[in-house]
Amino acid sequence: YTADHVRIVEVGARDGLQNEKQAISLENKLELIRRLSKTGVTHIEAGSFVPAKWVPQMASTAEILTDLIQKPPVEARPIAYNYLVPNIRGIENLVKIFEQNNHTNPPLQADYPTPPPSPQATPEQTQGQGPITSSHNPNQMSSASNPAVPTSNATGSQSDRNTTEISLFAAATESFSQRNTNCSIAESLHRSLPIIELARKHSVRVRGYVSVALGCPYEGPDVDPHKVAELTASLLEMGCDEVSVADTTGMGTVPKTRKLLQTLKDAGVLMEDVALHFHDTYGQALVNMVVGLEAGVRVFDSSVGGLGGCPYSKGATGNVSTEDTVHLLHSLGCDTGIDLVKMAEVGEWITGVVGKANEGRAGKAMLAR
């Protein structure tokens, strides 16, 4: 791996909190998102537009989006706030909030922008590598077809800079698809099309998730990598900007992760269109991440303090912590734009609020120094 920019998608406020039994107040969720926004991270999952009876903890998502539109955090870099949507109803509810607030997203750029090197990155960390930009997804908007593409700069009006994104989700096994979304895999793909269409209309970028890619709570550890590759390719072809391949159960190992990434490549999936989302249930997340880096993946999902779990994956522990992820990436000379100490402070604070052990070990160590 080389000194590339690596993008972290911070999922603590969504994946991290969705499984919490005790209600977390709207105030604390907003405080978490605002504190995260000050760490240098540029992608933050902020909630889910799902029925409250399915995931009660995400019931305040409409208020979160409204707040972030009305009082957008002003940081040095634009921030993309992402919301999960399980069906067309989810994105319709999101668009309703855009309309109520007379809000629009800025026009889509051809690709996820690669931020300039962070101020704390050393010259060794940034030399010799161009940004990862090209994408070969034919459905993505190109700047050629969209000449009014703005370039982000820190002086522009903030509401023109932060963006709203969505994620839709499919699963690599039928059992998980049924439990998580009450439909078959084919049906979840079918549901995705009108969601992507509506998102495009509102310049909303779309991530796709493929859950249980390296193990399923119902079907066991041997999930067919060809199925994952097929689903990933389908989501990209349908117009997803990137697909996050998720080890929901943490059953991934180095050989399995290698095999999965090779299978994705063999199926024609480009690593620049792939993100990896590891849960650390078996303690393998960081080594699997290195496998991803070696294969060319440059986007990783993680959660502050290692918060998380999935309501439909019994026993799954949290996502790999953002603090450990950032520590690993910086040690390899990658630039994340994230200030590890600031992230560690957020981890210490939110795990205290939730009453959970802080799983961000690098963060705790940094703060104890």
Ligand code: HMG
């Ligand atoms: P369903 O019950 O089949 O849906 O659920 P339905 O269409 O029959 O609707 C049931 C009720 O919900 C109706 O209301 C609808 O109006 C309402 P009622 O008539 O009962 O009063 N409804 C909605 N309300 C608000 N927002 C909506 C919405 N849609 C319907 N969007 C459904 C199907 C897909 C909705 C459900 O299964 C669901 O929400 N599933 C999502 C579960 C979830 O959020 N899971 C966790 C996220 S995925 C994850 O964590 C994995 C990830 O981290 C990656 C990884 O690690 O693997 C991403």
Ligand code: MG
């Ligand atoms: Mg997850």
